[in-house]
Amino acid sequence: MISTWRRRMAARRARKLKLRSGEEAYDEVELTIPSEFKCPISLDLMKDPVTLSSGITYDRESIETWIEAGNRTCPITNRPLGSLEPVPNHMIRRVIQDWCVENRSHGIERIPTPRIPVSSMEVAEMLDKVSDACKTKDQSVCRKLVVKMKALSKESERNKKCFKSNGTGSVLAAAFEAFSKTSSLDEENDAILKEILSALTMMLPLSVEATSCLGSSSSLHCMVGFLTSGNLSSRWNSAFALREIVSSDKRKVEALAEIEGASESLFKLIKEPICPVATKSSLICIYHMVTSSHPAKHLVISRFVQMGLVSLLVETLVDADRSMSEKALGVLDGICDNEEGKEAVRDNSLAVPVLVKKLLRVSELATEFSVSVLWQLMAISESGEDGGRVLAEALQVGAFQKLLLLLQVGCGERTKEKATQVVKLLNLHRERLECIDSLDFKDLKRPF
Structure with missing residues (x-):
């Protein structure tokens, strides 16, 4: 009885060992990636193949790194590029995906279909629409566009860079100033201002033009209002934006110090912190208020001391x-x-x-x-x-x-x-x- 049980266990171990050795032998089979599937720069399998104006296909991440480094020529042909916008090569991507599926038994995973990044032309079109919506005070259209821009910016760092390099910060700052001047205090106007401010914090650092618009009297009063009675998100965004303004333009420090409730709101962010970033932003604002040589400096210091x-x-x-x-x-x-x-x-x-x-x-x-x-x-x-x-x-x-x-x-x-x-x-x-x-x-x- 015992010997029979031992023989069965020995047979099971032998079968497991045989299967395991077969798997190891199978894994040892070397799989060669076709050369046309490899990026000429990284020599790795292309996950997002794109073609330049020179006709050569590269992986998007590799060629964008090459272009961002200041190169304006094709790495293979060494000829000047007529356009720096790479075009997605859908045909080669589908062929690579089919090859991955065929070789999945070798441990090759199918590359996911990449999201097509936003182009400079698309960004320019959206910014033009935002500017037009500001002129006509169309809050609904402007808000939809800003929400779309935020979503695209969150998709990838490449999209965010594209928005920033095409002057999105200046357009959004001008839009914030325009809607902050409106006499209506309805919820829709409040909502669009919060959306624009949230999008602006993704475009930092801002240009001089953008800082000037965001540092206008109406814009500052609006942000102080959010800082005083807004929700956590709008308070965080306001503190972040105010830090950017006073750090880049000393003339705005006095204007901020003179706004009723500004000092109290900044103090509250330290006393009742919502996050370390907001606390540090508030400290930077207060630092500029108590160190800049504006006429109300000592009055501001006395106010903070009394608090x-x-x-x-x-x-x-x-x-x-x-x-x-x-x-x-x-x-x-x-x-x-x-x-x-x-x-x-x-x-x-x-x-x-x-x-x-x-x-x-x-x-x-x-x-x-x-x-x-x-x-x-x-x-x-x-x-x-x-x-x-x-x-x-x-x-x-x-x-x-x-x-x-x-x-x-x-x-x-x-x-x-x-x-x-x-x-x-x-x-x-x-x-x-x-x-x-x-x-x-x-x-x-x-x-x-």
Whole structure:
């Protein structure tokens, strides 16, 4: 009985082994890809064959990479190309697909039918229609076109580049300005503005012309309105667009600062974050508002201080990443250019420890901002009523040793000058104030 069972098991193992060896032998059969199916550039099987004006067929990804590199000749014939728009070769694609199906037993997968990318001519036609719809205030047609453009841009990076290179940003910015000036406040007008703004964030960075249209008074008021009472998507898009505007055109900073509710909306994005990108965009906007030399600068800083921005920034800095730390420190540095701002930073018990902690720990830019803030705080503490408090706090958390190390490893000239002044101020009080042992920094390495 047992011997019979053993014989059956041995026979099963033998059959499995035979089948397995047969499969391995079958897999070892070498399959040669026909040369006419290979791209002349990559020498791989073409997934999306296209033909140039020279008559040579290439894989779309390879030839577009060649053209984007600045080449204007056919790689094979070396002759100038009459047109840079490759034409899909449907016949060779179908032949390749049939060959893949025939050889699927060898592990060859059928190449999917590619989506035909949008052409410059198609983009130009859509943009002309958008411009016409703006002139006639046809919200329905304009919205359908913008939705279609967004869908095509999301299909592939190639489509997005085609839209951007054909001036889509300028046309959409002009459309946003046109519809933002309309007196009607109906839902349809609100919807088209949100669609255009969403599409605009896909076209960044914007040209000077586009930034000018998007930075108009009506456009700014509209975006601040979305930032104040819009949904999450429109708030994100507005913050992103405003960041682009104030970063590229300093003249728009004052206009933004004067809009009622702008400061409060930007502050709310930090206090009640919806995503890191929106928070960072808001910090960049606030940075330009508190550092640019516009007449309302000090009024804007006072407004942010009264909202509680200093405490919010210090709390954000405790566990912030590199990018967030740099932006928050930059805003703190700008706030300290105002007497009320300095007092608010000095009155925050976590401010000095956090600033010293960021020295040499995050990035060179973060270190520069931290040194600048400490330098400004020290200057006012020497002449203020409570002059020794900031110095004492800085010494107790190791600012003197860190600044000496910074001067030793090197930094920019302006940062070096400020750090030297702070070290001199701290050195005057070292004898009467306890500070930590410098050996605590023996393993400190410069991360940049």
